[in-house]
Amino acid sequence: MISYAPDAPDRADVRTLLEEHLADMFATSPAESVHALDVGALAGPAISFWTAREDGTLLGCGAIKDLGAGGAEIKSMRTARDARGRGVAGGLLGRLLAEARERGFGRVSLETGSQDYFAAARRLYLRHGFTVCPPFAHYSADPNSVFMTLELSEG
Template identity: 65%
Template sequence: MALDLEPGGLDRDDVQALLAEHLSDMFATSPAESVHALDLDALRDGAISFWTASEDGRLLGCGALKDLGDGHGELKSMRTTAEARGRGVATALLTHLVATARSRGFTRLSLETGTEPYFAAARRLYVRHGFEPCEPFGDYVLDPHSVFLTRAI
């Protein structure tokens, strides 16, 4: 697979559609107070870097890295298209984000994902890549619908 990983892309229609699908699925799957997915405006925050993954010009996925300060980063907006699932796109994005965080001097990466069966594949992906359960970090609080994972990098 010849995957192109590129920074930016929030102004692209296909990226906006994928992120809208992501938000819609999050609200359909979890209670509103437990949805921590970011909308377009939040993803434009200066502490967040966003990437797309494409093949032959077709968007296959996206992901973001948020700088929490003190060498701590957070993975946000990891999403693949239905076409991309099972093809290694999420692994490629995750590997890229971890390498980018390391190159920026981060020493820890964390994330929040859901507890519902819908999120099982995501949880397996993160655990396969060294993430372990942790306490809530940043502004998060304990929530029965959230799983918090972290790893040193």
């Protein structure tokens, strides 16, 4: 059974997954369009970091960043290669959204890539009710980015 729980981004297996994530982001997008956080940033006080595990094996990770004013951002969603196609990302996203609701956030937003590589991620977010939106927080318009948001107060 897959379990979802708060975790530390500096654990060895998580660090490896996050390094893979960053490498893929830089291989797919121009450096100025990569907004993935490194391990140090994910350990920050405004971040709630979660992992998905099965029998102790890391399957995926994701985080919620408090943006202030009732808003949060999904960061560093990643599923381990061997765990893809098993619903890990959907389960983890569901858990992150539940956490956001529990913490009283009214809106959750995210940035993902516009390239074909990110098509599955965009479909996942759309299935969970996210809609495309203008840039938010510190972001600015970028042809390599798609911005999405979900109003939690609406469901």
